[in-house]
Amino acid sequence: MISVIVCTYNRQEYLPYCLKYLANQSADNNNFEVLIIDNNSTDSTANIAKDFIKLNPQLVVKYFSEKNKGLTHARNRGIKEAKGEILSFIDDDAFVDYNFIKETKNYFDENQAVSAIGGKILPVYEVKEPKWMSKYLLTLVAALDMGNAPKKFKGRKFPIGANMAFRSKVFKEYGLFNTDLGRRGDVLEGGEEKELFLRLKKHKEIIHYVPKVKVDHIIPEKRLTMKYIKGLGIGVGSSEIKRLKRAGKTKWINKILSELIKITATILLFFIYLFKGRFSAASMLIKFRFWVLKGMLKKKNSLTI
Incomplete structure (x- = not known):
């Protein structure tokens, strides 16, 4: 069975549609359960979830209120409450494909060596796609499109939290999400997905x-504003330092080298986009890299390393 875990926080405008698509699946209803993890919402989330349960008695749907603030706490609560052999995580503003459950089940059944997967995430803009968007910044809107053929996540590439799934044994063997990382309310830190996937890769999991x-x-629209993107960049930087706060000297050296490579690549891309006449895309690449570095330096100064 597949447990679909929907962690939610004050998304009353999107949650009903998220649940609606989960209720309309090609797979047999006995093949999955839906767990709604409410992380201290102050809107109508609780009523939406309870109404959905009443209106869909054909589905196995459970509602839980997680009082510990933070996405990682909500995800870990979902893991503890889930009954499935496969645990799938989607965002509360993500709408699954009609064959979502079926394709998830089939892939894990047919690929027994695979421990986790990340699916395709297509961005749906409520307003026009911003001129500054480029394929190098798609992760800012939690989008992922690596083509139409399955493939291994190589190197430091990994799935995105809006659409990822694991065999339940992964969490028994390697532990839960790191609660020092991840979003907490409106604080735009992250890194918990990256930390977990790097943990799995360290142990050669596929x-x-x-x-x-x-x-x-x-x-x-609000997720495309400069204020939001700046906060996201600073959050990415501070999360990276927080993730590495107990790391050894080698990892710190590797991180510094990695950032130098990213800065060099960003400068190169800046001139490429500038040459193409895409000034907005060029400048956003520089701005975002600056904000990430700002977040790293700010957090580094506030931590004992």
């Missing part, structure tokens, strides 16, 4: 990209 496991991900 992680695949599966394009047929698809979701549409709503991108509201």
